[in-house]
């Protein structure tokens with residue numbers, strides 16, 4: 001027994017030393033010395049060591065072996081390679097031959113825009129921040145989904161990353177129009193033929209887009225494009241603010257150009273006919289109104305929104321919130337927009353207009369996952385402003401997890 005453990009120790013120590021030194025410095029005579037030593041004890045190193053491509057314990061791969069240095073390989077570390085959302089394949093989505101567009105079911109699209117904010121800017125870096133938060137997600141990683149065996153990146157849907165839309169920081173009208181045109185281009189791609197089977201009720205005939213904001217104004221451009229494809233949609237709006245403000249009350253008293261901003265975009269989405277006349281919901285509201293009575297009247301009666309307050313979750317629980325939201329939107333096509341400031345600042349400090357008293361990350365994710373069964377035709381996560389996040393990246397990780405849940409709602413089969 002003693003002999004076995006001693007020889008094993010010698011074997012391990014010499015083999016390790018020789019593998020390490022060989023790999024690091026190419027010192028071959030260390031290997032031959034080790035072999036001689038082990039031969040004296042009638043123990044041989046694997047004679048195929050140099051030629052072997054397997055990954056046996058002490059082996060160093062052959063010099064031209066590349067599988068383990070491919071960042072897209074299943075075993076690559078999470079911090080390797082170029083960052084896309086959840087390591088999705090980056091795909092050319094815009095300036096391409098109309099007859100030769102790649103087909104996909106869901107696209108991730110970045111909207112780096114923050115020039116329509118009322119308080120702290122910085123959400124133009126939201127898309128790249130959210131991608132940073134998604135580095136441990138993907139096809140080869142155990143899914144974050146709480147549903148055992150379900151991984152939205154490795155299911156029926158082809159999911160791609162379109163990258164960020166160039167949006168000018170100098171003219172909001174042009175910037176939002178750029179995003180709208182980019183959305184149109186993405187919607188013009190076809191979904192792979194198998195996805196149009198009539199017996200699968202909620203698979204879309206056009207790709208669905210999850211947009212990474214960007215301040216909340218970007219949702220206006222997304223809704224314009226989505227409503228062109230699907231008709232008016234019901235919006236489920238996770239936010240601490242109502243964002244239906246009449247431009248007379250917020251920003252529009254300066255110029256007509258300033259009327260459309262991250263607090264008024266839902267007013268305009270309603271006015272332009274992108275939304276169903278009713279069947280829209282705010283969730284997580286807690287910020288004060290600007291005009292005590294008029295804001296609420298405008299929100300409910302003019303823009304067609306019903307409200308689930310942030311503190312309702314304490315009174316009716318997440319199940320109660322889920323039921324209420326499902327009741328409000330019914331069978332309508334749904335667009336889900338998540339302003340990360342719906343979370344409490346403890347869970348999402350990296351945002352522009354933080355309001356205390358919000359949801360926990362767990363509550364938000366449970367509510368989102370509970371919306372399973374709705375016909376979600378588009379979605380976004382906005383107002384992620386990494387400059388105010390912690391070193392621990394809690395906001396961008398929460399935002400990435402929200403995207404993961406939104407994708408899950410689009411991909412998970414209805415049974």
Ligand SMILES: [Mn+2]
Pocket residue numbers: 216239241243262339383
């Ligand atoms: Mn908002």
